[in-house]
Amino acid sequence: MPINITSMLKQGYSRSIKRNGLMLMGIIFVISVLNGVLGLGVDRWIARQQFTSNGIQADPTLLVPPLGAGIVSLVLGVALLVVSIAAIRVFVSDETERLPREVFTRNMVWATINLFIGAIVFGIIVALGFVALIIPGIFLLVTLAFWTVYVAVEDQNFITAFRSSWGLTRGYRLNLFVLGVAVVLLTALINLVFGFGDLASGSFAGDIVALVFAQAASAITTVFSTAVLATAYTELNAQDDEEFGETISEDTTAGRPAA
Template sequence: MPIDITDVLKRGYSRSTERNGLTLMGIIFVISVLDGVLGLGVDRLNAGQQFANSGQVDPTLLVPSLGAGIVSLLLGIALLVVSIAAIRVFVSDETERLPREYFTRNMVWAAINLFVGVIVFGIIVALGLVAFVVPGIFLLVTLAFWTVYVAVEDQNFITAFRSSWGLTRGYRLNLFVLGVAVFFLVVLINLVFGLGDLASGSLAGDIVALVFAQAASAITTVFSTAVLATAYTELTADEDDEFGETASDDEDTTAGRPAA
């Protein structure tokens, strides 16, 4: 039975606008803005010092750049942890709180697999896109749920690829249409918030543009994650129902057999 795309989008929107969904948006927004402002500050500082030194390279420039790099790395790790927790939140029935265990349970294992898996996934899809596009789109759809299996089921990324492949069997056209719908919604949101680029040029203007861009990113990230988790829960529920019906049929068949 095909999934109801409109219903999945509505439920994904509803989950992303619940209390914990909005909280996740806020956390992602703050982390991203801090990282962006840090980068802007270092770039301006380096540009100013190089100009003052008449284009000569000043070794002291490495100090703020190195410090900013370390802080940026920590912020990136924090964003990865929040992304994993967001998947766990939206797969659950929790709509108010952000349970602590979602941010801690097997987090190192999940983070490493997600980090490495993203690289491998990107390479696989990119190779597929190079091969006449269609294989790349097919792989993008069939492997769409691997992050959920890593975050929720504690699978390694290779097993997660296999699990996603099996879960999407029979639903791939449906999921492709769902992905296209999400893509256009994300593009629309980015276009609206992209108006902040009109203010760029000065430091204040660049910060305004950054805030708008990261607000759009936080919204689309949480919404996309909520839709992905919603589709996952619906597909796994259908899978369980199908398994239950098969088991029930087997029991009925066995019950109808004469005793040996």
């Protein structure tokens, strides 16, 4: 059974601009900007220092700011993972106003670890697929697209989530590829619009402006693509349940004795 790509895009957009969708954009934006400003600050600080091996030996405290920034950046990165998991959980639910506490707390350590390790494995698998004449990479990208949802929502480990996504996409992969292309094109358009912030780059203040524009685009596209992914997951599960129910009904009818 084909899926309605236009409807999924509209639903993804609709969920993105609901109150909790906008809240998620704001959270992602703030975390990303803080991380970016931290990186710019460290780059500027290093450029002003005599950051050589001899300088480090003479004054080991030169390592403190970069190491401290690295730790803070790691914490912010973990925070982004947590928010990403929470976003998936919100968008597969019917909640449109609040960000319930449980979406940020339920099995979060387990989900975060699996999402982190799974993302590395997923990236390697897809990269190897693209090396093998591109088509296998696209196939794997589409086939395994929903593994993050299974980790976040179903509390599966990433290996089981890969298998679940493989099964869920069976019969819909061409449609999902078209859906993915549409999301990529819309994302590229948003990035192009916000890319004008790069015109201000050059000075530190200009780099901050460019960073703000870039992270605003990133927050919007991240929430939108997550909403579309969650919508597609919900729709495919509903269709599978419907087909399963029809099969059971047919089997039951076939097993009844003739009147």
